Amino acid sequence: MNNRLLISLPLAALLALPALAQTTDSSSSTTPAAAPAATSTENATGKAPLAPPSREGFWGRVNPFARKNYVKRQTEPIRDRVNELDELTSANSRNIKDTDSRAQAGIKMASDKADAADQHAVDAGNKATMAQQSAQQVTARVQTVETVVGNIDQYKASNQTEILFRPGQTMLSKNAKDAIDTMAASVKGQRGYIIEVQGFSSGKAQSAITNSQKMAESVVRYLVLNHEIPVYRIYLVGMGNAPVATDDASAKPKRVSGGRVEISLLKNDLEQLSANTGAPAMDQAQQPK
Numbered sequence: 001m002n003n004r005l006l007i008s009l010p011l012a013a014l015l016a017l018p019a020l021a022q023t024t025d026s027s028s029s030t031t032p033a034a035a036p037a038a039t040s041t042e043n044a045t046g047k048a049p050l051a052p053p054s055r056e057g058f059w060g061r062v063n064p065f066a067r068k069n070y071v072k073r074q075t076e077p078i079r080d081r082v083n084e085l086d087e088l089t090s091a092n093s094r095n096i097k098d099t100d101s102r103a104q105a106g107i108k109m110a111s112d113k114a115d116a117a118d119q120h121a122v123d124a125g126n127k128a129t130m131a132q133q134s135a136q137q138v139t140a141r142v143q144t145v146e147t148v149v150g151n152i153d154q155y156k157a158s159n160q161t162e163i164l165f166r167p168g169q170t171m172l173s174k175n176a177k178d179a180i181d182t183m184a185a186s187v188k189g190q191r192g193y194i195i196e197v198q199g200f201s202s203g204k205a206q207s208a209i210t211n212s213q214k215m216a217e218s219v220v221r222y223l224v225l226n227h228e229i230p231v232y233r234i235y236l237v238g239m240g241n242a243p244v245a246t247d248d249a250s251a252k253p254k255r256v257s258g259g260r261v262e263i264s265l266l267k268n269d270l271e272q273l274s275a276n277t278g279a280p281a282m283d284q285a286q287q288p289k
Helices: 002-030 068-150 174-185 205-227 270-277
Strands: 156-165 193-201 234-240 259-267
Touching: 156 174, 156 205, 174 205, 174 259, 193 205, 205 234, 205 259
Parallel strands: 193 234
Antiparallel strands: 156 259, 193 259
16 A cells, blocks of 8 residues: 555656646746837738747746647737738738739830820921922912013013015915915913014105004904904004114015015013913913903
């Protein structure tokens, strides 16, 4: 009996040691740890880092006889922090995705605006080129107009027709009318021209002038009535028995025998101006009122 008692006492003491160590660790873990020194350490959760246990227990860092409640109490703060970190990581991922999507949208919007600005710049360049071309065309036309206006009273002989009359005749023959028709056809629908009609007649003094003027008037009358040439475009002169100039400057002028009418077609650059500016070649008498 005594032997059993002696054996059971040490065994009971041996079994009580783990429970005593567990209790000691539990009481030490419930005892608030000394406040750590104030630091400015920051972390992801915004909370102070977990303080290490002030004491390691009876068995040191490893308790071979730890129970579930002891392990739960030791690991619960760690699990809480891990869960917080998981939630914080998820929130950061969502924020990153949201920021990335907004950044992509902003980049696309900026790219679209840049493309639109480039297109506007190209359109503006094309319009500027067209404006420059139009300005050059206008400048060329203005120069042409200035040249024409400067030479508006400079008429050049374009065509000349001679009508012969027998002595004492003032009426037009068939050959004379055909010659006038050919000349008048060349000015149909044109402008910038005048027709000079000069009559010459043999004889002396006023009678020669009167006869030459009558022959010239018959030509003018035919042009106005048969070809509708405006009167203001025709200049009539009765030259009488005035000497006729020749191409040879050294030769003496010859006087006319019989009757003769010279029809000269004179033109300036107004027709050329009409062709350059695209205006229709219309006689003033034919323009609508």
